[in-house]
Amino acid sequence: MNTTRGFTGPSRAARPGLPPGQYDAGDDWPVLSAEVTPQLAADDWTFRVGGLVAEPRTWDLSGARALPASAYAGDIHCVTGWSKFGVRFGGVSLDAFLDAARPLPSATHAVAYSHTGYTANLPLADLTGGRAWIAWDHEGRPLSPEHGGPARLVVPHLYFWKSVKWVAGLELLDHDEPGFWEKNGYHPRGNPWKEQRYSGD
């Protein structure tokens, strides 16, 4: 162990729920998009599920809102090191969209893409079973543009770069295809509990 002289860190009441190498951001919710925030009106937002599905489907915001409401209340973890506890997102479970489009048996992975063209790849198993949402509310208010409004993907059990802002669709594939950060040196899956930050972790 390479101890740093004179470094003690904070008091050691380790916060349960904090993945390795993360710190508690408290009330902050940093904005970390690498591109210009798009001016995307709620009326112009659409969400498509395509690729290896029985029936490609597209929803607008009112169509998406007509699906059964579902909320996530819990923690989120950013690869840059901060975690935020007790965050509440309101929207619809991604299962509701996938059930409508019916993934083919050959579908194993997905590329989630943004209205900006940003992409992130995910195993399909990380997007099903009540572990992923399309969210348009944060703490009961409409999601702000900087945080991905009108609507974003929320996959809270993975590092948050996977939770595509201004989400435009999911393309289901029979193989893994690296997304934007994954092509820029980041880990293909991004599990914070295994500290999968960069390729090779």
Added chain:
Amino acid sequence: MTETAAPPPAAFAPPTRFAVPGRIEVDGRVAGAWQPATLTEIRRETPRASTFRLAVPGWAGHVPGQHLMLRLTAEDGYTAQRHYSLASGPDGSGHIELTLDHVRGGEVSGWFHEVARPGDRIEVRGPLSGFFAWPGDRPALLLGAGSGVVPLMSMVRHHRARGLTVPLRMLVSARGPEELIYARELGTETTPVFTRRAPDGMPVGRLSAAHLAPLLARPPAGGWEAYVCGSNSFAEHASRLLVAAGQPVERIRIERFG
């Protein structure tokens, strides 16, 4: 490291191709390994920011604009990790420099500003990410605020050290002259913008369309690659000004603090 190749034609392409492509490929094996680093020098830049020079014998070299991850370890095994932009250019010296703000209550920046002294050993991994990198090939328009100037200064230093002729201009915003990091090093490529207090004869105010208009009215051949670094509010402000002045959105790279 090489220029990013075009993706194979079979790859899925989203219907909107708006996102900014990466600049360089990153070697995952190099980025993955923690390496010992020894602090060799501390230089004060402003009342709140200092530069920390580190000897990293195993440093693989970096491209200006890249960052690293840094780790401090307590006696009981507790570790704290942070990402910091590299301030130095890729000079092959076996040393790298970081410039850190002293964040109130910050466990890592607090250690650097209050405890650290030459000879101390820490660990680093990197360089990381190929997105905000500038290899020195395209004309560069750099917009920074506060310590957002740090990765941009790596580009300026690289430009000077290699005697590059590709155009490079920097606009850097600071509250006042005493808070302008690297003030002594800034040259004719840089226009400082003072938001609260300015030296006599210089205006006080935010970065504005008037600062960008002359640069974007007559862009260099091939156009500018814009790099924006600072707080989220600065990044939003500066990127909107760039878009309004005609800079293509896919040629604006943003690094926000967080």
